[in-house]
Every structure is written in structure tokens, then in C-alpha cells.
Amino acid sequence: MLINQSIIPDIKAIIANAQDKAIRAVDTERTLMYWNIGKRIFEEEQQGKDRAEYGEYLTKYIAQQLEPDYGSGYSKRQIELFRQFYRTFPIANALRSQLSWTQYKTLIRLDNQDQRQFYIAEAVKNNWTTRQLERQINSSLYERLLLSNDKESVLAVAKNEKLPSDAKEIxxxxxxxxxxxxxxxxxxxxxxxxxxxxxxxxxxxxxxxxxxxxxxxxxxxxxxxxxxxxxxxxxxxxxxxxxxxxxxxxxxxxxxxxxxxxxxxxxxxxxxxxxxxxxxxxxxxxxxxxxxxxxxxxxxxxxxxxxxxxxxxxTEQQLLEEVNKELEKREDSYFTNEKN
Known part of the structure; x- marks a missing residue:
């Protein structure tokens, strides 16, 4: 009896697809759980008279209560991350299901909001892994694109709000x-x-x-x-x-x-x-x-x-020097054009 040889690869693809969806679903729920924990901690923290001192005490207390039952994933450092997660992304509906908790942990450390929006858009659009996201942040992708483009254009291309019209935009x-x-x-x-x-x-x-x-x-x-x-x-x-x-x-x-x-x-x-x-x-x-x-x-x-x-x-210093050099070039060009 002849059997279609594609059946096994097809079934394996179905299994792999289902497993991937299950892993993503679990990670999405885990991310929402950490967000909700961070929100609850933040709300409690606002009731403290001395917020800085109370916040330090609160995260330590919560870790002491949770870590024995739930393990190192609820250490004081992790509890502080949950709180920071909520403070950085205060709108639950704005969280992207395509991003994992490890990717959000990477994004939390970025101070600039435009920078965060850029990496979120690029990670979702290109289906970056956590390693790829970390590599692009460490290689200062956002800043390098800013060297030859304006901020609005870089963000618009990243968010698919406009197609690149110039090769230098990508x-x-x-x-x-x-x-x-x-x-x-x-x-x-x-x-x-x-x-x-x-x-x-x-x-x-x-x-x-x-x-x-x-x-x-x-x-x-x-x-x-x-x-x-x-x-x-x-x-x-x-x-x-x-x-x-x-x-x-x-x-x-x-x-x-x-x-x-x-x-x-x-x-x-x-x-x-x-x-x-x-x-x-x-x-x-x-x-x-x-x-x-x-x-x-x-x-x-x-x-x-x-x-x-x-x-x-x-290094950060090398990048800063490059940015400053480019800004000086643009200023010189601007003043030259003004004179002309």
C-alpha cells in the first residue's frame, strides 16, 4: 500500500505549530501575571507615607513571603522588576502578545520612550528572538539609524507607518x-x-x-x-x-x-x-x-x-562621539547653507 510521504512532515509541522502557540500562550499569561503583580505593588506603594522607604520595605517583605513557596522567580530583584514593568508599561492593552517576558525585561532597561517604541516595533515586525533584540540594542541600532535620519522617519518606518523612500532609512x-x-x-x-x-x-x-x-x-x-x-x-x-x-x-x-x-x-x-x-x-x-x-x-x-x-x-562613549560628530556636521552644513 502506497502512503503519501508528505504526511509525516505535515503532522510534525502541525505539532510544532501547536507547541509554539501553546508556549506563546503560556508566556503571554505569565507576562500579564507579572504586570498585574507590578500594578498591585505600585498601588500599595502609593499608600506609603515615605514612598522610597516604604517601597524598599514592601518589595523585601513580598519576596520574603513568596520566595519560599514559589522559588527564586519571586526574589526581591524579581519583585522590583515586576513593579518597574508596570511603571514602564502602565497600559495592559498596549502590551504586545508577540513579545515574551524575557524581551520585556530587556526593554525595561531602556530609559528613552522613543527608543523603546522603536525596538518594540522592530521586534514585532521582524519576529526577533530575545538574543536578536539584545544584540540590536547592544549594537545601538536606533542611534545608528538616527545618525543619517530624523527621529520621526526612523519611528515611522519601524512602525510600518511609511515605507522607506531612501535606502539610508534602513x-x-x-x-x-x-x-x-x-x-x-x-x-x-x-x-x-x-x-x-x-x-x-x-x-x-x-x-x-x-x-x-x-x-x-x-x-x-x-x-x-x-x-x-x-x-x-x-x-x-x-x-x-x-x-x-x-x-x-x-x-x-x-x-x-x-x-x-x-x-x-x-x-x-x-x-x-x-x-x-x-x-x-x-x-x-x-x-x-x-x-x-x-x-x-x-x-x-x-x-x-x-x-x-x-x-x-x-562602547557608549564611542557611540556618543559618533553622534556628536554627526550633529556638528549637520550644524556646519546648516550654517553654510544659511550663508549661501
């Missing part, structure tokens, strides 16, 4: 590739970095931005008898266009920009469908001179982006 500069495990002190050939990207493709897709899918590696193109190889080709469904990435492990030169522009022109004229938008080229480089990039490209050019890569996550 492509970051710099890009942090610490997940590849390469030592920053060492020198690498371009093929080494390319191979590391392919090996860690899922993490790389998460880093370069929303809506990317992998198309080809070392894509061969022929132009009137000459043969060329494009390092990496992606497609972005949000921008509705091909995205070509050329890797340069040395400082960027104007010749590199010219080469990438040729590849972009080829894709626009040969590969692109009439319904698709113009191809975007990204030069992923170890170092760059922004002035060289600016003067090599036509004014207001948007289809070539130079993004520096770094093999380690920034």
Missing part, C-alpha cells in the same frame, strides 16, 4: 559585524570577509536592515567580452530593488566607487524589471573618507552608499 553606517568572530587587529582578504558573511548570513541579514533576501555570491556578468564578478547580490522587498554589495578590506578609493557604479548601471539596464526601482550599491569598507565619496558621486546621489564595517560593538 541601511546603517557603520555596520557592526562582531558576530563573525574575526579579530579586529588582523588583516583580511576580501574573500575572507565575504566567506564569513556567507557563513553567518542570517546574522548579516539582520544587521544590514529590513526586507533583505540573498540572491547571489560572486555573480558573473559579461560586458562586451569582459568578465566581472560582483561580490554579493541581495534583493530588498521594501525598496523593491536589487542591492549590490562590494567588499573592500582597505580604505575606500574613488576607483572602488566607479567600479560599483558600473555594476549598478549594469543591473539597472539588464537585470531590473520595469516595475522595480533603481538598483542600490553598498560599498562595505574598512575605512573611508566621506569627502572622497561626496565628490566622486553626483550631487544628491542616493543609489551608492559607503558603509564602514567594524568587527566589534561600540
Amino acid at each position: 541601511i546603517k553606517d557603520p555596520m557592526y559585524l562582531e558576530f563573525m568572530g574575526l579579530k579586529r587587529e588582523a588583516s583580511y582578504y576580501e574573500k575572507d570577509l565575504e566567506q564569513a558573511i556567507i557563513t553567518h548570513l542570517q546574522d548579516f541579514l539582520l544587521e544590514i536592515g529590513n526586507g533583505f533576501s540573498f540572491v547571489a555570491r560572486q555573480k558573473r556578468i559579461h560586458i562586451e567580452g569582459d568578465e566581472f564578478f560582483v561580490d554579493l547580490v541581495f534583493y530588498n522587498r521594501l525598496l523593491q530593488c536589487f542591492v549590490i554589495i562590494e567588499i573592500k578590506t582597505t580604505k575606500l578609493t574613488h576607483q572602488d566607487i566607479g567600479q560599483l557604479q558600473m555594476y549598478v548601471n549594469y543591473y539597472d539596464r539588464i537585470e531590473k524589471l520595469p516595475t522595480e526601482n533603481s538598483t542600490i550599491g553598498i560599498l562595505l569598507c574598512a575605512d573611508k573618507n566621506d569627502a572622497v565619496v561626496k565628490f566622486t558621486l553626483p550631487e544628491n546621489a542616493k543609489n551608492i552608499i559607503a558603509s564602514q564595517y567594524k568587527l566589534y560593538l561600540p
Whole structure:
């Protein structure tokens, strides 16, 4: 008797789907339970005459009463987290069922409300795991996007209130590739970095931005008898266009920009469908001179982006310095335009 061989994979998929839904349902109820505990603690705390002192006493007392029966999940530290959870997210209906308690614990530590809203929207939209959410926060994704965009635009794209109209709204500069495990002190050939990207493709897709899918590696193109190889080709469904990435492990030169522009022109004229938008080229480089990039490209050019890569996550001080440098650049540009 012949049996359809797809029945077992189908049943396994049904089981896995049901198990996933059950786990999510349990975690949603657990999150609501912690929120309600936090609310009750907050309400009780408001009745104390000296709130700071009473609040400290209250969380300690509750932990002493609950921990013996319910375990370390109700320690003083955890009780304080429940209270902070409610104070940070005071509206129960605003809680997102797609987010787990561990993700909310990560979000609680963010002080800036816009920053929290951004990471909530991105985590829900991209179905991030807790590890992915923590990695994006630790790599300062929000701040990096703010370096080349305004706050309103960054939040609007994250919340799906608008589609990105410019590649810079989703492509970051710099890009942090610490997940590849390469030592920053060492020198690498371009093929080494390319191979590391392919090996860690899922993490790389998460880093370069929303809506990317992998198309080809070392894509061969022929132009009137000459043969060329494009390092990496992606497609972005949000921008509705091909995205070509050329890797340069040395400082960027104007010749590199010219080469990438040729590849972009080829894709626009040969590969692109009439319904698709113009191809975007990204030069992923170890170092760059922004002035060289600016003067090599036509004014207001948007289809070539130079993004520096770094093999380690920034410290808060490094990030602050980058933000301040960008703000100074914008101020100088503003005053220059005013004079003109």
C-alpha cells in the first residue's frame, strides 16, 4: 500500500505549530501575571507615607513571603522588576502578545520612550528572538539609524507607518559585524570577509536592515567580452530593488566607487524589471573618507552608499562621539547653507 510521504512532515509541522502557540500562550499569561503583580505593588506603594522607604520595605517583605513557596522567580530583584514593568508599561492593552517576558525585561532597561517604541516595533515586525533584540540594542541600532535620519522617519518606518523612500532609512553606517568572530587587529582578504558573511548570513541579514533576501555570491556578468564578478547580490522587498554589495578590506578609493557604479548601471539596464526601482550599491569598507565619496558621486546621489564595517560593538562613549560628530556636521552644513 502506497502512503503519501508528505504526511509525516505535515503532522510534525502541525505539532510544532501547536507547541509554539501553546508556549506563546503560556508566556503571554505569565507576562500579564507579572504586570498585574507590578500594578498591585505600585498601588500599595502609593499608600506609603515615605514612598522610597516604604517601597524598599514592601518589595523585601513580598519576596520574603513568596520566595519560599514559589522559588527564586519571586526574589526581591524579581519583585522590583515586576513593579518597574508596570511603571514602564502602565497600559495592559498596549502590551504586545508577540513579545515574551524575557524581551520585556530587556526593554525595561531602556530609559528613552522613543527608543523603546522603536525596538518594540522592530521586534514585532521582524519576529526577533530575545538574543536578536539584545544584540540590536547592544549594537545601538536606533542611534545608528538616527545618525543619517530624523527621529520621526526612523519611528515611522519601524512602525510600518511609511515605507522607506531612501535606502539610508534602513541601511546603517557603520555596520557592526562582531558576530563573525574575526579579530579586529588582523588583516583580511576580501574573500575572507565575504566567506564569513556567507557563513553567518542570517546574522548579516539582520544587521544590514529590513526586507533583505540573498540572491547571489560572486555573480558573473559579461560586458562586451569582459568578465566581472560582483561580490554579493541581495534583493530588498521594501525598496523593491536589487542591492549590490562590494567588499573592500582597505580604505575606500574613488576607483572602488566607479567600479560599483558600473555594476549598478549594469543591473539597472539588464537585470531590473520595469516595475522595480533603481538598483542600490553598498560599498562595505574598512575605512573611508566621506569627502572622497561626496565628490566622486553626483550631487544628491542616493543609489551608492559607503558603509564602514567594524568587527566589534561600540562602547557608549564611542557611540556618543559618533553622534556628536554627526550633529556638528549637520550644524556646519546648516550654517553654510544659511550663508549661501
